[in-house]
Amino acid sequence: MRFKHTLVAAVAIMAVAGQAYGQEISIKIGVMNDRSGLYADLTGEGSAVAARMAMEDFDTAGKGWNVEIVSADHQNKPDVASTIARQWYDEENVDVIVDVPTSSAALAVNQITREKDKVFLVSGAASSDLTGAQCSPNTVHWTYDTWALANGTGTAMVASGGKTWFFLTADYAFGHALERDTSAAVTAAGGEVLGAVRTPFPGQDFSSFLLQAQASGANVIGLANAGGDTINSIKQASEFGITQAGQKLGGLLVFITDVHALGLETAQGLVLTESFYWDRNDESRAWSKRFAENHNGNMPTMIQAGVYSSLLHYFKAIEAIGNTDAQAVVAKMKELPTSDELFGEGEIRADGRKLHDMYLFEVKKPDESKGPWDYYKLVNEIPAAQAFRPLADGGCELVK
């Protein structure tokens, strides 16, 4: 009799245990970014490395999960991105897409992810529309966005003396958005926008536009452009003696890989906003060292750090609810506060916006740097509460 009870009890326990652990968690992660073009160093293979590190650090293998990572190159084109996303979701059972730099591509993937009810963890793209007009219950926007950058660089530079501004704006939707957001931040902080010039996109030669900026006499020349355009404008500003003559350059979308490509000689004094720097504190240094060992000695960019951080939190949410249902996981991600060694403490809002502190950096002079990748000095910290666009202002339908 007792034996029979024990047996029944044992079976019952195993059945319950089976329910909890036997539910096979199977996740296929798609790392989609630029692997061959302008943003290959910024995102590229490094993001896949970061994703793998997230897998290992969360010990998905030890927990019995079946996690697979695939990657693809969207060449910064929305049509290629949408084709890959469709195929991944329809044919290859991908559950979550991460990274995706270039806002036009990210918006396309955002759309398709919503249609197919999967998850999209954006790290690479900047458009604040992803948590605004285009917000979705399937998307979380990590790392940064245009509003945060505009606010960080714009407000901070005005506060440190850069009252008058002149913009070099890449003549396409993203450039216009960047100019618009930064103008608003500058004006709100008490500064004045003296003018702007639209430069054909993409461009090679900015000399004549820089000359116009110089003629305006503004304290700050705001570079509302990205990638190659930014690099060329900075190089040419130095060549024409503009920075030497006293005007400061405000990089509205500059990454550490751009500074690396430019060299400190040219980029020194540039002010920019990022949410992660490998050398910021002990934890970031330790993680970055591990990252560099897996990635040819290259230090991680904030985008790659964002991929790691977003996946870690995604795994936590899945563990908490026990399944991979898209909207349920994202809802759980918004419920749980975030905490990791890269971005510190934070949370995800109703509109999908991840909140964390942002940092204003200035590029060091060549003699201030101890070696490659030692490029930034911290100028200011912007607490999470002020760094991102207020919830009510976004126009997101998820926010009632």
Add this chain to the structure above:
Amino acid sequence: MFELLGIPPQALFGQLLLGLINGSFYAILSLGLAVIFGLLNIINFTHGAQYMMGAFVAWMLLNYIGIGYWWALILAPVAVAITGIVIERTLLQRLYHLDHLYGLLLTFGLALIIQGLFRNYYGSSGLPYTIPPVLAGGFNLGFMFLPTYRGWVVVASILVCFATWFVIEKTRLGAYLRAATENPEMVNAFGINVPRLVTLTYGFGVGLAAFAGVLAAPIYSVNPNMGADIIIVVFAVVVIGGMGSILGAIVTGFGLGLVEGLTKVFYPEASATVIFIIMAIVLLIKPAGLFGRTA
């Protein structure tokens, strides 16, 4: 100061000077294309890729062998010209008897190959190449600050363009070339090795493209896409100037740089399109181009 057309003349002169600098690149590149088309009837779509190779060879010479800018100005064009000669000998030569649109398709394919290979090995972000110290710094001209290097670009291109024009129009060698375009059999009958002349001419045109590449390396970023972006514009320049006209290419190149410079001041959004509008207009009114001879 009084205002000319709505902007102070200082600013205007500054922009014109910058336009002239850009025009120098257009002039050398279109010169190379015009030489190749005018004398060989080949539309060299690979020109942009060869310009890019010139910049890359200069970079490679500096970073792998330690050879600096001044030597690169000579060595890079020669190296790229040799690759051009190889292409001409092995591939292009076999297409002369066909419609010259095949030459265009072949060179288009070659451009894709070259650009794809360089993108694979060097990525798309661009590599830095510093301005040689002798040419660093600049002059304050009053109405603007002119970097010395840019001044050098204008001087170098004017010299090269003049030298090329002189050789083709005023020397015996040039005379052979021009005769060979019009009547290759006759010139061959006179004992001139026409095929070799053609090969060397192609090599020279390619070398000109590479030379422009070396000039560009310190100021534009050295990246595999630099040729693709500029080749379409250069085609337009050559077509406007007259496909076979050397003088046309030079004058139009500089001229278009100036026009583009002005557009950047008054209506910057259109500065990329203005050249195509002009090309369409010229082609419809004067089909042979401004300086061209045959339709």
Add this chain to the structure above:
Amino acid sequence: MTASTANLTHRTGLGDTAAGMSMLHRGIFIALLALLLVAPFQFYPVFLMKVLCFALFASAFNLLLGYGGLLSFGHAAYFGAASYISAHAAKVWGLTPELAILSGTAVAAVLGLVFGSLAIRRHGIYFAMVTLAFAQMVYFFALQAPFTGGEDGIQAVPRGDLFGIISLRPDINLYYLVLAIFFLGILAIYRIIHSPFGQVLKAIRDNEPRAISLGYAVNRYKLMVFTMSAALAGLAGATKAIVFQLASLTDVYWTMSGEVVLMTLLGGMGTVFGPMVGAFIVVTMQNYLAHMGDWVTVIQGVIFVVAVMMFRKGIVGVIGHWLKRSL
């Protein structure tokens, strides 16, 4: 057109009568239809739809090049413009898909008429350059105009309901629509080629001065084929916008014009089935080699070079030559 231009195209041969379709061609069309009717159950329908759109695009281009003897380097203008109009019509004006596609096609036809009337005044390389210039202007317009969305393109284009009743959201429904459009387009092209109009066109292609001396208004014929080619290219573009629910700058960029040349060259200029084969190969290659990044560009370049040096007839041209039939 000079005599050497005739080398560009495959000579017509047996089975190419003005009246009716040859047995061989009829057989090929039927087999193709049968194959495509069952294909979506084996292959990913969205991939197949992409192939069909580009096959139509390439065939439209071939109409101008292979049968008209005119190399246009700016066909992306018609493909892309139609794509944008169709996307805008479906998304902003709320038109049903068939109307959206028709409006896109109509705009492409008008553009073709306007650009064509200016371009045909020139010949050979100058003609190609003028078409390229016009395409660049369309590109810059697309880049700047507010309704095209610039870099983002027009996204989230609704697939809608065909005729207001049949939902096109399931891939399989949309596939059959695209298949129908494709066949309509191809058969239209076939009819044009094998008609009295088509015969005059070929005469002009082979020897323009003689055609003029025979009293044909060659410019009118050239303009008509240019417009038809542009309209059909537009049909392909407009359909593509509905399939992918996206219209972007890639559609109007000059590399798209280059790709359609590649497809036609590879498949076989001046053959009926060549461009379809070329399109299938290029699209498949891009799809399955996507992970190879820039090697795809290199491979495309190599194919171009090999095709120009050794396979000027293209794949179908070579097969046709071998079988001594015109394909």
